[in-house]
Amino acid sequence: xxxxxxxxxxxxxxVDVMTIKRAMKEIHVTNPVKVTWNGxxxxxxxxxxxxxxxxxxxxLNMPRMNGVEFLxxxxxxxxxxxxxxxxxxxxxxxxxxVSSFNLGVAGYMIKxxxxxxxxxxxxxxxxxxxxxELP
Amino acid sequence: MSLRKKTVLILCFSAVLMVALIIAASRGILFQRYVExxxxxxxxxxxxxxxxxxxxxxxxxxxxxxxxxxxxxxxYLRNKDPEFEKENLVPDTFRSLSVHFLVFVNSSGQLVKASxxxxxxxxxxxxxxxxxxxxxxxxxxxxxSVKNSSRQGIxxxxxxxxxxAGHPVLKSDGSGPPAGSxxxxxxxxxVFLQGIAKQAGMPVSLLPLSSPEVPARMLLEAEETxxxxxxxxxxxxxxxxxxxxxxxxxxxxxxxxxxxxxxxxQGRRTLTLFVALFAFFSxxxxxxxxxxLDRMVLSRLxxxxxxxxxxxxxxxxxxxxxxxxRDELAVLKEKIxxxxxxxxxxxxxxxxxxxxxxxxxxxxxxxxxxxLRGISTLAGWISTDHRGSLDEDAQEKxxxxxxxxxxxxxxxxxxxxxxxVGRSREExxxxxxxxxxxxxVDLLAPGENFTITVQENLPTLVADRTKLGEVFMNLISxxxxxxxxxxxxIRIGCERDGKGWKFHVSDNGPGIEEKYHEKVFQIFxxxxxxxxxxxxxxxxxxxxxxxxxxxxxxxIESAAGAGTTFFFTIPFRLxxxxxx
Numbered sequence: 001x002x003x004x005x006x007x008x009x010x011x012x013x014x015v016d017v018m019t020i021k022r023a024m025k026e027i028h029v030t031n032p033v034k035v036t037w038n039g040x041x042x043x044x045x046x047x048x049x050x051x052x053x054x055x056x057x058x059x060l061n062m063p064r065m066n067g068v069e070f071l072x073x074x075x076x077x078x079x080x081x082x083x084x085x086x087x088x089x090x091x092x093x094x095x096x097x098v099s100s101f102n103l104g105v106a107g108y109m110i111k112x113x114x115x116x117x118x119x120x121x122x123x124x125x126x127x128x129x130x131x132x133e134l135p
Numbered sequence: 136m137s138l139r140k141k142t143v144l145i146l147c148f149s150a151v152l153m154v155a156l157i158i159a160a161s162r163g164i165l166f167q168r169y170v171e172x173x174x175x176x177x178x179x180x181x182x183x184x185x186x187x188x189x190x191x192x193x194x195x196x197x198x199x200x201x202x203x204x205x206x207x208x209x210x211y212l213r214n215k216d217p218e219f220e221k222e223n224l225v226p227d228t229f230r231s232l233s234v235h236f237l238v239f240v241n242s243s244g245q246l247v248k249a250s251x252x253x254x255x256x257x258x259x260x261x262x263x264x265x266x267x268x269x270x271x272x273x274x275x276x277x278x279x280s281v282k283n284s285s286r287q288g289i290x291x292x293x294x295x296x297x298x299x300a301g302h303p304v305l306k307s308d309g310s311g312p313p314a315g316s317x318x319x320x321x322x323x324x325x326v327f328l329q330g331i332a333k334q335a336g337m338p339v340s341l342l343p344l345s346s347p348e349v350p351a352r353m354l355l356e357a358e359e360t361x362x363x364x365x366x367x368x369x370x371x372x373x374x375x376x377x378x379x380x381x382x383x384x385x386x387x388x389x390x391x392x393x394x395x396x397x398x399x400x401q402g403r404r405t406l407t408l409f410v411a412l413f414a415f416f417s418x419x420x421x422x423x424x425x426x427x428l429d430r431m432v433l434s435r436l437x438x439x440x441x442x443x444x445x446x447x448x449x450x451x452x453x454x455x456x457x458x459x460x461r462d463e464l465a466v467l468k469e470k471i472x473x474x475x476x477x478x479x480x481x482x483x484x485x486x487x488x489x490x491x492x493x494x495x496x497x498x499x500x501x502x503x504x505x506x507l508r509g510i511s512t513l514a515g516w517i518s519t520d521h522r523g524s525l526d527e528d529a530q531e532k533x534x535x536x537x538x539x540x541x542x543x544x545x546x547x548x549x550x551x552x553x554x555x556v557g558r559s560r561e562e563x564x565x566x567x568x569x570x571x572x573x574x575x576v577d578l579l580a581p582g583e584n585f586t587i588t589v590q591e592n593l594p595t596l597v598a599d600r601t602k603l604g605e606v607f608m609n610l611i612s613x614x615x616x617x618x619x620x621x622x623x624x625i626r627i628g629c630e631r632d633g634k635g636w637k638f639h640v641s642d643n644g645p646g647i648e649e650k651y652h653e654k655v656f657q658i659f660x661x662x663x664x665x666x667x668x669x670x671x672x673x674x675x676x677x678x679x680x681x682x683x684x685x686x687x688x689x690x691i692e693s694a695a696g697a698g699t700t701f702f703f704t705i706p707f708r709l710x711x712x713x714x715x
Contacts, residue, residue, distance in 0.1 A: 015509035022516070061502075090504050092551065113508050113544045115515045 005054025009035045010042040010070065011088075012062040019115065020057060020088075023122040039065030043073055046080055053083060055129050058105075060089040060096055068096070071103040084134060086125050106132075139433050146425060150417045157413050161406050169402025176398055177375045180337065184377050184392055187334045191327075195300035195319050196287040198232050203285075203302035203317040204309055211248075212241050212304050212314035220248065230254040235297075236262050236320035239304070240274035242313060255326065265292040266320060270299070273382070274316040277303050288382030289323070296323040296341065296379070296388055335392065341379075342389045349376060349389045371396060435464050443471060452479035496554040503547055511540040542671070546659065549673030553658055556680045561599045563708075568593035568638075571600065572627055575607045581615050581623070590628035594636055597708045602681045607640070609674040610701050614642035616670070635687065635706035643698040652691045678703075 007024075011017050017035050024033070034053065036042040039062060046052065056074075060067035067087060074080050086107040087100050097108055107128060109121050136144075202208055211219040224237060229252040239247040249262040269290050277286065287300040298321040303313035321327060323341060332339040342349050350367060367374045377390040435458050442456040452475055458468040517525075518533045525533070572589050581587060607627075614625045624643045629636050647655060647662065654660050658676035682689045682703045693699035 013505055013509065015512055016505070019508075019512050061505075090508070111508060113504070113511050113541065115512050118512070 004031050006032045006034050006051070008042065008045070008053035008056045009033060010037075010039060010056060010062070010067070011035065011059040012037050013059070016059070016088075016111065019118055020122060023115075023119040024126075026119055027123050027126060029122075029126055038062045039067065039070030039073070042070060046074075046083075052080065054134075055106075055125075056083055056085045057088050057125070058085050060087060060091055060100070068099050068103065071100065071105065075103055082134075084129070084132075086128075088121070088125075138436060139429070142428060142433060143425065146421045150414075150421050153417055154410065154414045158410050161409060165409075166402055166406055169398055169406075172402075173373065173396065173398045177373060177394060180335075180392065180394055181375050181377050184331070184335045184337075184339065184375075184390065187331055188377070188379075188390070190334075191331060192287045192298060192300065195234065195298060195321060196285045196302070198234070199287070199300040199302040199317055199319045200285050202237075202319070203304045204307060205304075206307045208239075208304050208317060209306050209314050212239055215247060220250075224248070224250040226252050226254060226257070232319065234319040234321045235260065236266075236318070238262060238267070238270050238318040238320060239315060240271055240318070241315035242278055244271055244275045244278065246271060247315065262320070263292040263294045263297075266290055266297055266299075269382075270301070270316075270318050270320075273299075273301060273318075277301070277316050278313070286382070289379055289387055290320075290382055291387050294322075297321065298323055298327070299382060331390075332392075338393045340391050342376075342391050344386060344389060346389075348374075348391065368396075369393065373399070432464070435460065439464060439468060439471075446475065452482055492554065496551055499547060499550060504544065507540055507543055507547070511537060511544075514540065545671045546673075549658070549671040549677075553673055553677055553680065556602070556677055556684065561601055563597050564600055565595050566598045566600045566603055567595045568603075568629065571604055572607055575604055575611060579608070579612055579615060581611075581625075584621060585615065585618075585623040585625060587611075587625045588627070590626075593627075593629050596636060596705060598685060598705065602684075606678050606681050606703065609678045610640040613674060614640065614644060614699075617644050618642065619645045632704060635704045637702060637704050639700050639702050641698060641700035646695045646697045647691055647693045647699050648695045649693075652693070655691070656689070 007029075009017055009020055011020070021033060024031075031054070034045065036045050042056070043065070058067045058070065062070075065073075067089065071085065074083070074085070084106040085104075086109060087105050088109050088111055089096065090111050091097075092110060100108055107125065109125065112118050112121060207219055207223070210216060229235065229237070233254070235253060236249060236251045238249045241247050246267060249267060251260040251262050252258070253260050273286060285300060285302040287298070290297045290299050299318055301316050301318040303311070304315050304317050305311055305313055328339055328341055367376075372393045373396050375392050375394065377392070378386050379388045379390055381387045439456055439458045442454075442458075446452070446454045446456070455472045455475060456468050458464050514533055514536050518530065518537070522530070569589075569592070572593060576587055576589070611625060611627070615623065620643055626641045627639070629638045631637075651662060655662065656675050656679040657672075659672040660676075661670050661672040679689050682705070686706045687704040689701065689703040691699060691701055
């Protein structure tokens with residue numbers, strides 16, 4: 001993946017984290033991965049980091065600070081604003097989708113139950129991230 | 136029609152009715168009184184005219200008496216002294232007496248002298264024969280009477296009517312026996328009538344009884360009641376008639392007199408004024424009543440109605456109506472507000488319950504699916520990563536586990552889908568069912584072994600396109616999914632049925648036994664074996680919910696082995712009635 005930048009995963013489900021990591025491995029993405037377990041932790045991490053991650057994979061439903069709240073904080077911060085965020089969630093709620101896109105996410109993916117399909121989702125994200133011009 | 140208009144109409148109608156009644160009553164009672172007064176006045180005048188006439192007659196009678204009870208006249212009748220004639224029967228005498236004839240009849244009934252002079256044309260005139268005969272007859276009857284009294288009355292001759300006054304001729308001291316009779320005769324000419332008219336102060340004319348002007352019933356009435364006046368309206372005047380009788384009492388002519396209709400006119404004016412005043416007051420009273428009614432009732436009612444309508448239109452249940460006062464309207468207001476409050480409260484509760492349900496569905500979607508996905512993923516990894524170290528039995532169990540997980544996932548999706556039918560509201564648009572059905576069939580791609588017949592000219596109806604599509608999708612896909620014949624036949628059609636459309640989707644599949652006809656519409660109820668992929672028992676439940684939400688019904692006609700027909704109805708909407 002792009003310049004070996006860090007991929008930040010904000011996800012509270014351990015199996016999902018494992019799945020993402022495994023899927024990335026399967027499609028040969030070797031970027032360093034940082035996992036934070038909720039929005040607060042992710043913000044803390046981002047604020048203490050000099051080199052910002054290249055992409056954030058964000059779950060919406062998390063304890064303490066959920067994905068939408070995290071996005072609101074992110075967009076309020078000038079330094080963190082440009083980081084592309086792809087939402088990776090189980091929620092098919094229209095409302096979640098609308099508020100996510102209103103907060104400028106680059107993509108909104110539904111986590112498939114089937115692992116093979118999950119791999120495809122990660123492949124799509126990778127493809128997007130690789131091909132799309134970013135700030 | 137608004138309440139205000141109705142009230143105005145009712146009040147105006149009652150006012151008109153009242154005025155009409157008053158007019159009718161006043162005409163019937165008051166006006167009749169005036170007419171009677173007028174009649175009475177007429178009768179009074181008739182009597183006056185009669186007395187004027189009688190006075191005239193009496194005047195002639197007194198002249199006749201003066202002349203008859205006189206030695207000279209007595210002597211004249213005995214010896215016909217020509218000196219008497221020369222001295223007395225001169226034009227001046229006629230003029231001063233204003234009579235036309237002086238007639239002397241002696242005691243043996245012979246005409247002694249009949250001197251006639253018309254003082255208007257200043258020439259002598261002969262006495263009409265018929266008058267002479269009548270006078271001789273009267274003289275004869277005078278002779279037989281014991282009483283020496285004057286006689287006066289009217290005599291008719293072909294030449295006209297004559298006023299006659301006669302008296303037996305006596306000596307100046309009044310002693311008899313009578314030497315004969317003296318008659319003074321006056322023609323009832325226009326001059327005489329003018330004199331009468333002048334005295335009576337009203338126009339008088341003489342009419343023969345045969346004249347068409349004389350009311351026919353007058354004679355009858357005169358006989359029955361002795362009445363003399365009769366009544367007839369002539370233009371702006373009223374005509375009365377006085378019957379004139381001959382000397383022997385036979386009616387001979389009528390004197391007609393005219394009176395201005397003063398009383399009648401006055402009555403009419405009074406009445407008009409009265410009605411006008413009444414109408415004016417009615418209008419005033421009605422105006423005041425309307426004003427009061429409007430202030431106290433109508434405008435408030437109007438406001439109440441407007442407010443309720445506004446609330447109904449805005450669907451804002453937090454609003455309240457604000458009519459003031461302490462009457463029934465205020466009570467109504469209180470009640471409406473009470474209902475609104477209750478409605479607001481229950482709507483709020485309902486909204487909260489709906490929200491809870493929505494949240495619940497959300498929680499289900501995420502919280503139940505997350506661990507499921509974990510199970511699925513981990514089982515999949517075990518299955519792939521440890522393929523070599525797992526025996527066949529374990530591998531098979533893992534596969535079973537994965538199937539169950541997938542099914543659970545389908546079920547959860549079904550719940551979400553089912554709950555979403557109730558929550559999502561999409562725009563109602565005109566939907567062309569022809570294109571909708573053909574799109575659905577294309578999407579399902581049924582394959583070579585299916586014949587799908589879609590009726591031409593399916594209707595265009597106003598509906599939620601996505602949901603209607605879902606109905607067709609579920610019904611057609613069920614027909615495809617459960618086919619048990621090598622060649623499937625599916626028919627889709629629609630017809631008008633009362634107040635809506637009746638669609639049908641029929642197949643030649645296994646059919647559904649009647650005892651399951653209700654059950655298949657319940658959620659998670661399937662007739663196939665468990666774990667059939669894609670068969671969660673949600674589809675028909677969703678279809679039923681959508682159809683019922685559109686105000687329609689769904690039912691099955693089927694028997695085991697004979698195929699199934701699903702019927703569903705969609706009632707017309709107002710806009711749809713315009714579409715067709």
